[in-house]
Amino acid sequence: MRRYQRDLPLSSRMRSDEATVGTLTLADGFTIQVGAFRGADRAAAVVQQLRGTGLPAFRRADGGGLWHLVLVGPYVADTEVQAMRQALAGQGFGHTKVVREDAGSLLP
């Protein structure tokens, strides 16, 4: 029997009955490397600048902490990657490279 709890938050109103249970599909993604910096603060500043324009930028330590990569993404489609690279080029970040994120090896 279905029950709706209308007074509760949205999350509580979701029906758990009649739902099938499965496992989320892992997918490889693509990120766009905008830059690599030795200083974390400079990488953070670029990330902030990109996020300020609405881009999904983040940073990641690489090379044993020697480099701080500034990345945008991830995306799952090549068309999205290319469109974003063009957008980045328009903002002065013309020297980007695409990084394939192996879902199997990059589990957090």
Place this chain on the structure above:
Amino acid sequence: MMNRHACKHGCRAPVSLIAIIVCMTAGLLLRGPEVCAAEPSVMRVLVTPSAGQMSLVVEMTEEARRVSTQQTSATVLMLEAGPIASPLKRQILKAPSGLSLLEEVAVDEGTTNENEHVLRLRVTMRRTVPSSVRVVGRRIYLDFMVPDAPMPVASVAAATTGLRSERGDAKPTLLAAKAVNDRQVVNGAVAKFEEIQPFLVSATTSATPNAVVLGAVADAITSVQQSLHGVQPPAATAPPFQMLVSAVTLAAEAVNARFPRRSRLQGKAGTGRVRGREGTAAIAPSVLVIGRAVDERQIRVQPSRNRRFQVGFAQRRERLPEPFDVRGIFTVSRRHEVFDDDERFGDSARFQVGVRQLRLGI
């Protein structure tokens, strides 16, 4: 005679073999047998883990017209997208083993107050992480910042709020109080800096600088510098704070009698020079736009001899005044690495960096 099928949204379409094939193709994973071709439907839900950020991807057959999220608890995020075709096969998708951040995703449907049929996604995390949503064509990305990786800069308000909500003991409360106090100090310093700005500009751009005015402005800037000495910004806001300190330092240099004009950009010529070897100060134009900027400037940097860099305004577009972003100061006041990739520096002779989003980051 052609049969017609009317869906709950009122659209009517001929039931033909082609339509059936189209509908079945679109309903690869989550759709039921009855669909309305006028609205997009959910094709699949994916997760793309990566170091630094993990994204949950909802693929639709077409771009969703409306997408919204709601954080219903510390670890539960609701996403609503639509309108979508109905019905939707409800699913609970458990996170694969090894995905420590995410617990499960419940895919469900619902009806809004406007009687629109929408997708409702309930994402349950194992711990609290910052998230954001973006729509890229027919895909909806829910981005979660993986806390194990370095975090992007956040606002002081967000940082202190997170501190209070995640910890309840006395020490974090004191830390939060200190953060609030520091923020007030910084805001005060910024306000005073804004007051100084007109005098600063006048004093440093005058053909015949008045020593008395320069001295008074220098004293005011010194007081701003001193007020910032005791501030200990949270790690997340350290970079913009350092930019602010850098800006104040630049201002002090600009009016310092020892460097009366050398550290100032030659405004008319539109070019300046960076002392790249030590990577400090030297680009004075940032001083001129602190506080309220009235234009947007594209800054062009060109490597020159002896590790020096030519800096100039490539474009100048008028726009409404808005709070200035100290990040812009940081961008032009530090070494060349700021402008480009350390790895590949030297490959390019010229870059353009836009000073955008003129907003104080603290």
